[in-house]
Amino acid sequence: MTKHDSLDHDTERDYRGERLQRVLAQGGVASRRRAEEMITAGQIRVNGRVITELGTRVHPSRDEIRVDGKVLRPQPPRYIMLNKPTGFITTVSDERDRWTVMDLVDVRERVYPVGRLDRATQGLVMLTNDGDLAHRIMHPSYRIDKEYFVFSDTRPTEPQLQQLRDGVRIDNRRIIPEDVRLHRETVEGTAIKIVLHEGLYHVVRRLMDAVGIPVTRLRRTRLGPLHVQGIPTGSWRDLTPGELVQIFQAVGMSEVDADRANNARTIQLTPVGGFSHQASGSGGAGRPAPRPEATSGSNRQEREGRRGSSTETGGQGGNRSRGRGNSTGRGNRHDSNRSSSSNRNRRSGRRG
Ligand code: URA
Numbered sequence: 001m002t003k004h005d006s007l008d009h010d011t012e013r014d015y016r017g018e019r020l021q022r023v024l025a026q027g028g029v030a031s032r033r034r035a036e037e038m039i040t041a042g043q044i045r046v047n048g049r050v051i052t053e054l055g056t057r058v059h060p061s062r063d064e065i066r067v068d069g070k071v072l073r074p075q076p077p078r079y080i081m082l083n084k085p086t087g088f089i090t091t092v093s094d095e096r097d098r099w100t101v102m103d104l105v106d107v108r109e110r111v112y113p114v115g116r117l118d119r120a121t122q123g124l125v126m127l128t129n130d131g132d133l134a135h136r137i138m139h140p141s142y143r144i145d146k147e148y149f150v151f152s153d154t155r156p157t158e159p160q161l162q163q164l165r166d167g168v169r170i171d172n173r174r175i176i177p178e179d180v181r182l183h184r185e186t187v188e189g190t191a192i193k194i195v196l197h198e199g200l201y202h203v204v205r206r207l208m209d210a211v212g213i214p215v216t217r218l219r220r221t222r223l224g225p226l227h228v229q230g231i232p233t234g235s236w237r238d239l240t241p242g243e244l245v246q247i248f249q250a251v252g253m254s255e256v257d258a259d260r261a262n263n264a265r266t267i268q269l270t271p272v273g274g275f276s277h278q279a280s281g282s283g284g285a286g287r288p289a290p291r292p293e294a295t296s297g298s299n300r301q302e303r304e305g306r307r308g309s310s311t312e313t314g315g316q317g318g319n320r321s322r323g324r325g326n327s328t329g330r331g332n333r334h335d336s337n338r339s340s341s342s343n344r345n346r347r348s349g350r351r352g
Contacts, residue, residue, distance in 0.1 A: 013141045015132040017057035020044065023065065026110040026129070027072050043068050060131065077261045078109040079244055080127040082236040083228050085275045090116040090125055101125055104273055105236050109266070114138060114223075115199045123148075123220035124228035127236075130261065136251035137223060140197045144250060145178060147222035148196070148204050152213050153189040156182065160211045161192075168210045170200060175207060189216055224250040234275020238267045 024035035024044070042050050045066040046058055058065060065072040084090065088099045090113045101113055111127040114134040128134050136142045167176035179195040192213070194204060208215050221228050225246035231237060239247065241262050248258035 013139055015135040017059045017063075018131045019054075020046065020051060020056045020058050020065075021054060023058055023060050024067065024072070026112075027060075027065075027075070029067050029072065038067070045069075075109050075129055076264045076266065077130045078107060078111050078128060078265055079130065079133075079239040079247075079261070080105060080107070080111060080236050081226055081228065081231060081239060081243075082125045082127060083231040083233050084117055084122055084125045085234045086120050086122050089119045101127070104234055104275065107266070107268075116201075117220055118202060118205070118218070121204075121218040121220065122233065123218075124223055124226065125220075126223055126226065133248065133251065133253065136253070137247070138199050140199070142251045143197050144224040145195050145197065145222060146199065146220060148194050149183060149219045149221055150192045150194060150204060150208060150213070150215055151186070151189050151217035151219075152192065152208075153216050154214055155185075155190045156192060156211075156213045160213055163211045164194070164207060168207050170203065170206050170210070173200075175200070175203065177207070223247075231271050232274055235271035235273045237269055237271045238265070240269060241267075 020039060021032055021035040024030060024038065025032040029035060030038060036054055038044055039054055039056075040052055042052055044051050046056070046063050048064070061074050061077075082101060082105055084101055084104070088101050088104065091100050092102055092112050094100050098119075105111065105127055109129050111129050112134075114126040114128060115138045117123060117125055126134075126137065137144050161180055161182065164177060164180045167174045169175075175196070175198055177194050177196050179193065181193050183191040183193040185191075194207070196203060200206075204218055205215055226239070226243055244262050245255050245258040248261070249255065
């Protein structure tokens with residue numbers, strides 16, 4: 001797993017499972033480091049076999065994992081779309097204590113972001129704990145559209161747009177967008193629509209830089225069949241059952257799999273949370289300021305607990321240490337729209 005803790009970007013097309021230490025950490029067994037120690041100490045069995053090799057991959061939904069003899073129960077799946085504001089990084093945890101998308105999405109399941117958006121980029125981020133789906137969405141071979149709107153204060157020329165359409169070399173690869181078009185002129189400049197299957201680091205900004213188009217704002221609006229429209233900035237909601245089927249099918253998974261996931265998950269369909277910037281800049285450098293009505297605050301201590309070092313194996317399906325009030329579990333229950341006073345209020349000022 002990378003330092004950003006989002007999905008592993010394997011070059012392999014097939015989902016090879018997830019690293020055992022990550023599954024243990026995500027399951028609330030222990031911190032990643034402690035989980036590694038537990039593995040090398042022979043405390044973990046997978047399908048009856050003691051595993052001591054770090055980096056062993058497991059399929060959390062299929063494999064039986066035991067910690068000191070106790071079964072690690074799989075979590076119910078969760079599928080969330082967030083409209084990320086600028087100023088937040090797309091990671092589960094940040095060693096520099098910057099604001100992350102996890103400050104906006106507060107659910108019992110240990111979801112993580114599928115791919116990344118830069119701190120200064122806004123728009124659609126999917127979060128899930130379904131490693132197979134996440135892998136497929138990110139792997140270019142599944143050809144999932146990533147649609148962006150690039151705002152520029154300079155009107156691009158036709159040769160610049162054609163250069164993009166013809167493809168640009170980045171990291172020794174020729175990146176050929178699926179679509180590039182001038183979308184509209186706005187008060188803040190020109191909006192260019194670009195659709196890619198690639199998820200390379202800073203790919204859109206690097207493409208624009210390569211052809212000399214300055215970027216004032218970047219927004220992702222679509223991931224395959226999933227549109228961010230209707231989700232206010234800083235808010236999230238779960239995928240509707242129809243969206244779930246669509247995204248499963250878009251990555252070659254069956255409707256039966258989608259139905260099974262749908263029946264097992266928690267669904268919150270009314271957007272939760274909200275966010276506005278105190279001071280915004282083109283780079284999104286303004287300090288994030290929660291709206292008073294924000295409902296998805298995340299408590300720092302609870303978050304520490306979520307990452308924490310408990311060695312219990314009970315409650316792995318959720319985050320006992322977090323003690324959160326939202327419902328979870330099977331049978332299509334709906335989360336209540338929690339109205340915790342935003343803990344970010346207390347935290348604002350501690351970050352920049
Ligand atoms: N490309 C970028 O440059 N930034 C993003 O956040 C996503 C794609």
